[in-house]
Amino acid sequence: MSKPIIRPIEKADNEQVAAMIRKILIDIGVPKVGTAYEDVALDQMFETYDRPKAAYFVVVADGNIIGAAGVAQLDNYEGNVCELQKMYFLEEARGKGLGSEMMKICLDAARRFGYDQCYLETMPYMKAAQKLYQRTGFHYIDGPMGDTGHFSCPVHMLIDL
Template sequence: MESVIIREIRAADNEALAVIIRSVLIAHNVPATGSTMADESLDNLYQFYSQDRSVYLVLEIDGQIMGGSGIAQLQDGKESVCELQKMYFSPEARGRGLGGSMLTKCLEYAQSFGYKTCYLETMPQMKTALAMYEKHGFNYLQGPMGNTGHGKCKVWMSMNL
């Protein structure tokens, strides 16, 4: 029986997570600019998510890092609004309900940090992710919130916590 763990990020996880995230973005033809691909924090997720009211959770299967997701205050947004960030999984981890488990855990952290709304933005080609977000209560928005620097992300969603 395999061991599946969702845990908080460690400094040693940075490189493996950056590789997974970049590979998923490339596989989905996500532009190198105006998206997560251009984020300075991508190679230093542990350091970025060490700030107050932030967390990055890592999915491990049999001791191997298979993806992760983060929560942080929405840049230039209201103090009550967080953003679900950098939720990416290697192909071997998909289609098993683990994304839903990760999302639920992230939203629990968001509530514990005092956030009232969770925002996310993504690409229209991320069809499986969009279906999961809808299933978990996210609603589509007409435009972006905050200032994420992800101008190429054209799908915006939020939910009340």
């Protein structure tokens, strides 16, 4: 595998990003209902993040997208809080430090956009991801913020930016 690069999403990436995320969600056994799997935005990620105070990034190696993540305003929330959204990596991208690099890029973007905090939702069994989030400075909170529609994701975390 060539050295992966992280870059902003392009319109031509939409189909590959949606397929990658859905494959990962199926592979790890995430419910299709109440998770990112059924998000309408999944098929239009470039358009979804092509707005103020939002950014989505992809990890590319050998011409293939092997990971992705982004930040945008937390849905249905009044405060100045963004959400770390749709951060997923194919198996071949894991354990190479790409998650840490992606977290830095996403949180730096959130800071540039002027957000005060960044929120995320995940699944209880996604322990490796939670360790990464904690190493980055996220801490667990007691319940959801905003209303993302991801009612099947019961783990909530927050970081002050």
